[in-house]
Amino acid sequence: MPFAVQDADGYALEASAHLLDHGFRELRLHRISVTVMAGNDASTRLCERLGFVHEGTTREAQFADGEFADVQRYGLLEDEWAGPTAVLEWPVRTHQSHPYPVGLITVSTQAPPL
Incomplete structure (x- = not known):
């Protein structure tokens, strides 16, 4: 599920935190992974702020x-998710004079078998 990130006001962080929480708590997903284009610093910061672990780089992918x-590969396991409150209580960054660049993130999920 690709989507663009442009987050000058923290909307991507808040929306992503609640989306992750829904995935882990309501959908009972075990793992959520994200692929970020190398050099997309805004998306990389977002992944790290959400608690994703950098799992590697796939060259020229x-x-x-x-x-x-x-592309950079990130993963987050169910037992690593601290919840949206923990993520959103971090100190808020100051507004910058320019918006973050738009970048592509691809998200994939894994749920336990039924």
Whole structure:
């Protein structure tokens, strides 16, 4: 499920925190993974702030803007999720004069068998 991140006001953080909480608590997912284009600092910060663990880099895995680019792989397990309150209580960053760049994140999930 790809989506763009442009977060000048913290909306991506809040929405992502509640989406993760829904996935782990309501859908009983065991793992949620995220793929971020290398160099997308805003998306990388978002993943790290949410508690995702960097699991590796896949070299030249995405074709974008006429060239191949590396992607960063992140994962978060159910027992690592601290909940939205813990994530959202972090100190709020100051507003910058320019918005964060837009970047592509791909999210995949794994649920236990029924």
